[in-house]
Amino acid sequence: MQQRIAVIGAGVIGLSIARSLALQGATVTLLEARRAGSGTSQISFGWVNSNGKSPLAYHQLNVAGMQAHQQLQAEHPRQIRWLEETGTLEWASGAAGTEQLEQRVEALKALDYPVRPADRAALARLVPELILPETSTALWWFPTESLVHPALFVAFLRAEALRLGVTLVEHQEVVAIDESASGVRLSLQDGSDWRGDHAVSATGRWSRHLMGRLGIELAMVDADQPGHIGCSFLGYTSPAQVQLGCNLITPDLNLRPDGGGRLMLQALDLDPTADPSQVPDTDSDVGREMLARMAKVLRNAEGVRLERIAVGQRSRPADGLPALGYVTEHRRLYLAATHSGMTLAPALGPLIADEILSGIRSPLLAEFRPQRLLGKSAEAFAQIVSPHFPAAQ
Ligand SMILES: Cc1cc2nc3c(=O)[nH]c(=O)nc-3n(C[C@H](O)[C@H](O)[C@H](O)COP(=O)(O)OP(=O)(O)OC[C@H]3O[C@@H](n4cnc5c(N)ncnc54)[C@H](O)[C@@H]3O)c2cc1C
Numbered sequence: 001m002q003q004r005i006a007v008i009g010a011g012v013i014g015l016s017i018a019r020s021l022a023l024q025g026a027t028v029t030l031l032e033a034r035r036a037g038s039g040t041s042q043i044s045f046g047w048v049n050s051n052g053k054s055p056l057a058y059h060q061l062n063v064a065g066m067q068a069h070q071q072l073q074a075e076h077p078r079q080i081r082w083l084e085e086t087g088t089l090e091w092a093s094g095a096a097g098t099e100q101l102e103q104r105v106e107a108l109k110a111l112d113y114p115v116r117p118a119d120r121a122a123l124a125r126l127v128p129e130l131i132l133p134e135t136s137t138a139l140w141w142f143p144t145e146s147l148v149h150p151a152l153f154v155a156f157l158r159a160e161a162l163r164l165g166v167t168l169v170e171h172q173e174v175v176a177i178d179e180s181a182s183g184v185r186l187s188l189q190d191g192s193d194w195r196g197d198h199a200v201s202a203t204g205r206w207s208r209h210l211m212g213r214l215g216i217e218l219a220m221v222d223a224d225q226p227g228h229i230g231c232s233f234l235g236y237t238s239p240a241q242v243q244l245g246c247n248l249i250t251p252d253l254n255l256r257p258d259g260g261g262r263l264m265l266q267a268l269d270l271d272p273t274a275d276p277s278q279v280p281d282t283d284s285d286v287g288r289e290m291l292a293r294m295a296k297v298l299r300n301a302e303g304v305r306l307e308r309i310a311v312g313q314r315s316r317p318a319d320g321l322p323a324l325g326y327v328t329e330h331r332r333l334y335l336a337a338t339h340s341g342m343t344l345a346p347a348l349g350p351l352i353a354d355e356i357l358s359g360i361r362s363p364l365l366a367e368f369r370p371q372r373l374l375g376k377s378a379e380a381f382a383q384i385v386s387p388h389f390p391a392a393q
């Protein structure tokens with residue numbers, strides 16, 4: 001019999017799961033408290049990678065995400081390109097930074113993750129505006145990494161879900177969940193109920209709150225608190241006369257093309273002051289610092305200004321790894337909460353849909369069951385995030 005499934009939350013994770021469930025024949029309702037794609041999925045750096053992600057199972061899941069993005073885009077050649085297969089250029093500075101990068105490169109090579117020294121002459125031709133560091137600094141090129149345009153990815157997934165018959169209900173918060181051996185009931189903010197076979201919580205950084213309504217404590221970072229674990233500044237520039245076509249990770253600034261010459265900037269060491277309740281304006285210290293750093297990496301950027309600064313709020317289980325699986329006694333409610341969701345969404349959709357519809361557990365998801373986080377507070381977990389390279393990105 002056709003399963004009736006509700007997905008709660010229409011960010012990239014919920015949209016991808018809803019799409020995959022519908023593709024496999026389920027009757028799917030997607031319930032979104034605000035507007036699809038208006039949560040963390042609208043403020044994201046969008047770097048599709050598995051660069052420095054451990055343990056091995058997490059690396060493999062991210063590689064699956066990279067491949068799933070390429071396959072999904074290739075299967076839809078006439079749709080908008082949400083995925084730019086750009087590659088990443090990275091260099092480090094200082095003894096410690098250089099050693100860390102070299103160690104990461106060696107570890108990635110051992111995993112057969114594509115990485116090679118970048119060709120300075122070719123780079124100078126390709127991006128004449130790039131100010132390369134001195135010749136003694138090693139430049140590394142990660143050819144299989146890509147960039148997602150978050151709004152375009154959301155638009156694609158949303159249209160696909162609708163095309164496949166998903167019922168999308170926006171501005172409808174799920175306020176309570178009850179399950180029994182035979183099914184699940186969701187209470188909605190307008191006083192109505194939804195009833196069906198399974199529900200999936202894909203509520204991102206709100207997962208802790210929704211689980212709390214069921215009396216389940218879930219160890220997740222509180223992204224409303226200021227600081228670099230849960231939050232990060234992103235700067236969005238005006239169009240620059242700069243031919244940057246790839247993702248650029250430098251010691252002081254990450255830069256990526258953001259369409260039409262615009263650039264997206266991220267300076268991770270500034271994030272300890274990132275506070276979602278006090279977003280700085282473009283003429284703030286943070287904004288001026290980002291632009292000053294950009295001018296050290298790119299020529300011809302003098303007239304470029306910031307059009308906007310945003311504070312992104314991560315959806316981050318307390319140990320940094322995804323939380324994927326059933327959380328209740330009768331296995332009617334499936335939790336899907338993760339950081340790196342831009343990379344993971346196209347792989348998690350089909351994997352989670354398979355688990356729910358077939359009942360067969362995927363080996364790729366086996367190490368990410370939420371039980372390790374239940375009944376615990378976030379403080380019980382050590383926060384291991386380097387200010388220069390958060391493995392969490
Ligand atoms: C600054 C920053 C940089 C990042 N960079 C990268 C990167 O380079 N690469 C990468 O792979 N990932 C990156 N990420 C992570 C990635 O963006 C997120 O993992 C992903 O967007 C999370 O998607 P989501 O669908 O889980 O959450 P969201 O997009 O937040 O969606 C959750 C949805 O649930 C809805 N909701 C909540 N509660 C309810 C309820 N009770 N009822 C109904 N609806 C509800 C919300 O309104 C929201 O729309 C970054 C994140 C940040 C903040």
